Amino acid sequence: MAVEVRIPAGFVSTGWGTPTVCARHGEPAVEHKRVQFVSSVSPFAYLLVLLGLIGLIVLAIIISSNRKQVMATAWPFCPQCLQRRVKSLYVGAGVLFAGLVLCVGSVAISSSEGAIGTGLLLGIVVLITGAIALVRSNWPIVAGGRVIESGQRVEFRRAHETFAAQALAAEQAAAQHYAAQQAAYAAAYDAQQAAAYAGPPPGVQPYAAPDAAAPPSPPQPSPVADDPQPAPATPADALSTPAAPPDALAPPADPPRADQP
Ligand SMILES: [Zn+2]
Numbered sequence: 001m002a003v004e005v006r007i008p009a010g011f012v013s014t015g016w017g018t019p020t021v022c023a024r025h026g027e028p029a030v031e032h033k034r035v036q037f038v039s040s041v042s043p044f045a046y047l048l049v050l051l052g053l054i055g056l057i058v059l060a061i062i063i064s065s066n067r068k069q070v071m072a073t074a075w076p077f078c079p080q081c082l083q084r085r086v087k088s089l090y091v092g093a094g095v096l097f098a099g100l101v102l103c104v105g106s107v108a109i110s111s112s113e114g115a116i117g118t119g120l121l122l123g124i125v126v127l128i129t130g131a132i133a134l135v136r137s138n139w140p141i142v143a144g145g146r147v148i149e150s151g152q153r154v155e156f157r158r159a160h161e162t163f164a165a166q167a168l169a170a171e172q173a174a175a176q177h178y179a180a181q182q183a184a185y186a187a188a189y190d191a192q193q194a195a196a197y198a199g200p201p202p203g204v205q206p207y208a209a210p211d212a213a214a215p216p217s218p219p220q221p222s223p224v225a226d227d228p229q230p231a232p233a234t235p236a237d238a239l240s241t242p243a244a245p246p247d248a249l250a251p252p253a254d255p256p257r258a259d260q261p
Pocket residue numbers: 022023024025026027077078079080081082
C-alpha cells in the first residue's frame with residue numbers, strides 16, 4: 001500500500017536517515033544515484049505555453065525563480081526502479097524517433113497540403129508524448145519525490161510502507177537525540193549556575209510567615225449536649241440519674257425564644 005512520506009531536506013542532502021530501501025517499491029537498494037529533487041510548479045503555469053514564445057519565457061522565469069532544490073548524494077534504487085528508468089528511456093526515445101519520422105515523412109511523401117498538415121500535427125503529438133516519457137525517466141521522478149515547504153522537506157506521495165517506516169524511525173531517532181542533547185545542555189547550564197551562585201548571600205534569611213507555624217485546626221465535632229440523640233450513658237451517669245426522655249432534660253426555667261420581644 002502506498003503512503004505519503006515527508007522527509008526533512010537535511011536527511012536527504014546529508015544521507016543521514018535515508019532509508020536503505022527504495023521509495024517506490026520498498027525493495028533493498030542495489031544502486032545509489034545522485035538525485036536532484038525539485039519543487040513542482042503549479043500545473044496552471046504550464047498554460048502559459050499556449051501564449052507561445054513569450055509564455056514560454058515567462059514560464060521559464062517562474063520555474064527558475066520559484067524552484068527549490070534538494071540534492072541527494074546517494075539515493076537508493078532497487079532493480080525494479082532501474083528497470084522502470086530504462087523502459088522510460090527506451091520508450092521515450094522510440095516514440096520521439098517515431099514522431100520525427102512522422103513529421104519528416106509527411107512533408108516528403110504527401111502531395112496535398114491537407115495531408116502534410118495532418119501528418120505534421122500527428123507527428124508533433126507523438127513527439128510531445130515521447131518527450132514526456134523521456135522526462136519520466138529522470139531519477140527524481142523514478143524515486144517519486146518532490147521538494148515542498150520552501151525546500152524544508154522532500155515529499156513522496158506514493159511511497160512504499162517499508163520506506164515510510166524507515167524514514168519515520170530515522171526522524172524519531174533524530175528527535176530523541178535532539179532531546180537528549182538539550183537535556184545535557186540544560187544539565188551543564190544548571191551545574192554552571194549552581195557553581196556561580198551557591199546559595200543565598202549572607203544576611204538574607206529565608207522568608208517565613210509569622211503564623212505559618214500554626215495552621216488552623218480542623219473544626220472539632222460539637223459537644224454531645226447539642227446532639228438531639230441521647231448519648232450512650234456512661235455507667236456513672238446511669239447510676240446517678242435515671243434515664244429520661246430528651247425533652248425532660250431541658251431546664252424548665254428557660255422560657256421559649258418565641259416569647260422574647
Ligand atoms: Zn524500487
